[in-house]
Amino acid sequence: MNQAEKEQYLREYALLKNEGKPFFPYAVAKDAIMAMIVMAVIMLLSLMFGAELGPAVNPTTTTYVPRPDWYFFFLFELLRVMRNAPKMTDLATLGVPTLCMVGLFLLPLYDRSPERLITRRPVALAAGIATIVCIAYLTYSGAVVGSPNQLVLPVPAGLTKAQKATFLAGEIIVGESGCEGCHEIGTYGNNGPGPLLTHIGSILRPGGIASTLKNPTAPMPSFAGLAKSSPKKFDELVQFLSMLHYNSSSWTG
Amino acid sequence: MAIIGSRGRPAAPVPPAQSDELTRPEAATEASLTVVNWIDERAQLSQGLRWMMFRKVPKGINWAYTLGSATMFAFLNQAVTGVFLAMYYRPSVTGGAYESIRNINDNVFLGQFVHGMHKWGASVMIVLIFLHMGRVFFFGAYKYPRELSWIIGVVLLILTMAMGFTGYLLPFDQRSYWATIVGVNINGTAPFLGPYISDFLRGGPEFGATTLSRFYAIHMMLIPGLMAALIGLHLYLVMKLGISAPPWIKAQEPDVAIEKVEV
Numbered sequence: 001m002n003q004a005e006k007e008q009y010l011r012e013y014a015l016l017k018n019e020g021k022p023f024f025p026y027a028v029a030k031d032a033i034m035a036m037i038v039m040a041v042i043m044l045l046s047l048m049f050g051a052e053l054g055p056a057v058n059p060t061t062t063t064y065v066p067r068p069d070w071y072f073f074f075l076f077e078l079l080r081v082m083r084n085a086p087k088m089t090d091l092a093t094l095g096v097p098t099l100c101m102v103g104l105f106l107l108p109l110y111d112r113s114p115e116r117l118i119t120r121r122p123v124a125l126a127a128g129i130a131t132i133v134c135i136a137y138l139t140y141s142g143a144v145v146g147s148p149n150q151l152v153l154p155v156p157a158g159l160t161k162a163q164k165a166t167f168l169a170g171e172i173i174v175g176e177s178g179c180e181g182c183h184e185i186g187t188y189g190n191n192g193p194g195p196l197l198t199h200i201g202s203i204l205r206p207g208g209i210a211s212t213l214k215n216p217t218a219p220m221p222s223f224a225g226l227a228k229s230s231p232k233k234f235d236e237l238v239q240f241l242s243m244l245h246y247n248s249s250s251w252t253g
Numbered sequence: 254m255a256i257i258g259s260r261g262r263p264a265a266p267v268p269p270a271q272s273d274e275l276t277r278p279e280a281a282t283e284a285s286l287t288v289v290n291w292i293d294e295r296a297q298l299s300q301g302l303r304w305m306m307f308r309k310v311p312k313g314i315n316w317a318y319t320l321g322s323a324t325m326f327a328f329l330n331q332a333v334t335g336v337f338l339a340m341y342y343r344p345s346v347t348g349g350a351y352e353s354i355r356n357i358n359d360n361v362f363l364g365q366f367v368h369g370m371h372k373w374g375a376s377v378m379i380v381l382i383f384l385h386m387g388r389v390f391f392f393g394a395y396k397y398p399r400e401l402s403w404i405i406g407v408v409l410l411i412l413t414m415a416m417g418f419t420g421y422l423l424p425f426d427q428r429s430y431w432a433t434i435v436g437v438n439i440n441g442t443a444p445f446l447g448p449y450i451s452d453f454l455r456g457g458p459e460f461g462a463t464t465l466s467r468f469y470a471i472h473m474m475l476i477p478g479l480m481a482a483l484i485g486l487h488l489y490l491v492m493k494l495g496i497s498a499p500p501w502i503k504a505q506e507p508d509v510a511i512e513k514v515e516v
Contacts, residue, residue, distance in 0.1 A: 020311040027310050030314075034316070046369030054428045069417055095443075104407050121393065128390055
């Protein structure tokens, strides 16, 4: 906006203001009604959903799945999406949100056109709608994404019925044990600090997998306890892991 | 002192001699007016207040314009309910934090209700901020002369998100603990300042006993103070510059009015 446009705006605004109504009581009345609605909604939400308290902190658990408040879902989801390009993780975690924030922060400094009507600001309209759609989509997919304690892998071809049952049972045990907190399995889990498990069955024999589970390298928790308390589950876990021969690019067993 | 005071000033209460002429409510009004006048004589606020309340808002203002004050109202709700929660909360890792929230939920009168209002008020505030921001964006209200209001508003948005993040840890249950660990670690991967911010938040390289009290102090002192100051500045700018008019409204009056109007 140049000086003439600024003065033109101020002139126009002064006229509009002069034609308007006093703040009290007209605007105040609307604000007060809105404030009451806000209060009523907050009270209603509190009465309906309360403030439930989960189980107390246990820093030694390895199976707990962190979930942020819903308004951080889009950030978490962004991380999940960007994690598919591991070299870009740093960029994704804070680079992208920071860039968006800076862009938002400096908006009035780079968008200086005098036009205010949104129908005559096609770039702003497109950018605004795109931002809303992106955040809504990321929030939605962050909300419905299966908990990281779940694992749904394509069942490898050519398994007998019993093997298939073991595979599905092992899948659940891996999910419950929180392996994905540190290991990547196909598109599931975190890339590190533990090694990739996508084709661990091609790297280690079942015996090797079992001994690693019992005597792991720190910080991985030992599964010797599981082997003692529930040998069947432990065996299913070992069998499942040894069936992982995925080729990460093609996803075929 | 007392003698000088009673002589030098017109007596504030109504003298007993007149009490048969004035009814009780009238006497109360008289007395309160005297108090108001006494304060205003010194603080001289009435002129500013009158200007603030009776300044005109441009024509065409609609319900979308209440979103800003609604956000502020949600902030006030957070402040008030937060004060009540702080009366019962103990930011202690070793037996205290979790139990004190349990106590609020189970024993304190209306405890869970107030806790719920604080919890859900945060969500409502976030929603209102985004709606308010959308209104300002699509109405082009961030343009000249209101650029600074927008910038302060974005800072307030970031601070509100920081409130959500720091407040999430305080109940100290499994969910809040692990989400915070992950959040702080994500922060640590940021370029340049990331590791330092993470260390500052944790109060050291590891998540320890000081972390919770640090989050508590940030959540209830540092950020609310900053936010209150910035909301004040934001409001000052709104009043000084005037509420933006909807962009599709055009002035119809001829130019005669210009002289009368302060900009």
